Amino acid sequence: MATKRGIVLMNLGSPDSTSVKDVRRYLNEFLMDGKVIDVPYLLRFLLVKGIIVPFRAPKSAEAYRTIWTNEGSPLIVLTQHLQQELQQYVDEPIEIAMRYGNPTPAMAYDNLLKRQPGLEEVLAIPLYPHYAMASYETAVDFAKEIHSKNKYPFKLNFIKPFFDEADYINAMAENIKPFLNEAYDHILFSYHGIPERHLKKTDDTKSHCMQVNDCCNVASPAHSKCYRHQCFVTTKLVTDALNIPKEKFSISFQSRLGKGWLQPFTDIRLEQMPKEGIKKLLxxxxxxxxxxxxxxxxxxxxxKESFMEAGGTSYKMIPCLNTNTLWVNTLEKWVKETADGNKEMILKS
Structure with missing residues (x-):
C-alpha cells in the first residue's frame, strides 16, 4: 500500500501587508534569526530592535508598496500559483509554508492532516536552489523544529538543494532563451549575497572555503554546502546549455547588508558596466x-534606474521561474520519483 504523503512548498516569506507595523513585525522575525545575522543574541537584539528595523521598516514598507499586487505579496501569490499548477499533476495534497511570516509550517502541517487523514509522510521542498545558512539551512531547521515541538505523527523529508540538477538547469535555460533573441551586450547573473563568514561556518571540513586558493574550483566535500561554489556551478551549466560565450556573462551578488559580503556587488556593477561599453544588459x-x-x-x-542613469540604453530583467511549465514539470518529477522510492533527491539526515 502506498504511503500517505503530503507536499509542502517552502519559501522565504513576506509581510502580511505593506503597513509599517506588519513590515516591522516581519523584519524582526527575519533579522532576529541567528542564521541570518549570526552574532550573539544580545548584540543581535540591540542591532535589530534598536537600529536596523526602526530605520528600515518605513523604507521597506514603501518598497513593498511599489510591487504589491491586488492579490497580495508577489512572493506569496506566486508560490500559491505554483502550488495550484503543481496540484494539477500530483495526487498528494500540496500546501505552502514560509520561513518567516504566514503561512507557517504549522499551518501547512495542520492543513495536510485535515486533507489527508492518516498522513504518514511529508515531503518538504525548500524553494532555494543553493545551500546557504541564511536560506536553505534555516528553512529546514525551522520546519524540523516545528515538526518536533508539535509532535506531529508523520515523517518529514526534504528535497536537497538542486543547483546542478539537469531538469532545473533545463528549465532555467529555456526560461532565459526567449530573451536572447533581443540584442544584448551582456548577461548579469545576480545572486543574493551572503557574508563571507557564512561560507566558513557551513564548511564541514573547516579548512577549505575562503582558505584554499581558488577554493570554489578546487574539488572538496565542502562544496555540498558552499553557496558561492553552487552559484558558479549553476551559472556555468546554464550558460553552457545556451552556448553563451564567457565574455558575454558575469556574476554579482545583491542585497548586501554590512561589510564582508560576497563580491562583486550588483549595485556597483550596474553603475560600472555602461562605462565599460556594456549598454544593453539582461x-x-x-x-x-x-x-x-x-x-x-x-x-x-x-x-534599471542605476544602469540607465550610468549610461545604459537597454535593461531587461528576466523573470524567475515562477510557474514556468518546465519548472512545474520538474517539481512533479521529483515528487513522483521520491514517491517511487528514489532517494537521490532527498536530503540526507
Missing amino acids: VLCPAFVSDCLETLEEIEERG
Whole structure:
C-alpha cells in the first residue's frame, strides 16, 4: 500500500501587508534569526530592535508598496500559483509554508492532516536552489523544529538543494532563451549575497572555503554546502546549455547588508558596466525561483534606474521561474520519483 504523503512548498516569506507595523513585525522575525545575522543574541537584539528595523521598516514598507499586487505579496501569490499548477499533476495534497511570516509550517502541517487523514509522510521542498545558512539551512531547521515541538505523527523529508540538477538547469535555460533573441551586450547573473563568514561556518571540513586558493574550483566535500561554489556551478551549466560565450556573462551578488559580503556587488556593477561599453544588459536572479522584493524592486526597478542613469540604453530583467511549465514539470518529477522510492533527491539526515 502506498504511503500517505503530503507536499509542502517552502519559501522565504513576506509581510502580511505593506503597513509599517506588519513590515516591522516581519523584519524582526527575519533579522532576529541567528542564521541570518549570526552574532550573539544580545548584540543581535540591540542591532535589530534598536537600529536596523526602526530605520528600515518605513523604507521597506514603501518598497513593498511599489510591487504589491491586488492579490497580495508577489512572493506569496506566486508560490500559491505554483502550488495550484503543481496540484494539477500530483495526487498528494500540496500546501505552502514560509520561513518567516504566514503561512507557517504549522499551518501547512495542520492543513495536510485535515486533507489527508492518516498522513504518514511529508515531503518538504525548500524553494532555494543553493545551500546557504541564511536560506536553505534555516528553512529546514525551522520546519524540523516545528515538526518536533508539535509532535506531529508523520515523517518529514526534504528535497536537497538542486543547483546542478539537469531538469532545473533545463528549465532555467529555456526560461532565459526567449530573451536572447533581443540584442544584448551582456548577461548579469545576480545572486543574493551572503557574508563571507557564512561560507566558513557551513564548511564541514573547516579548512577549505575562503582558505584554499581558488577554493570554489578546487574539488572538496565542502562544496555540498558552499553557496558561492553552487552559484558558479549553476551559472556555468546554464550558460553552457545556451552556448553563451564567457565574455558575454558575469556574476554579482545583491542585497548586501554590512561589510564582508560576497563580491562583486550588483549595485556597483550596474553603475560600472555602461562605462565599460556594456549598454544593453539582461539581468536574472537565479537564487530565487519566485519573483519577490529583491527581484522586482531591487533589480527590476532600482537596478534599471542605476544602469540607465550610468549610461545604459537597454535593461531587461528576466523573470524567475515562477510557474514556468518546465519548472512545474520538474517539481512533479521529483515528487513522483521520491514517491517511487528514489532517494537521490532527498536530503540526507
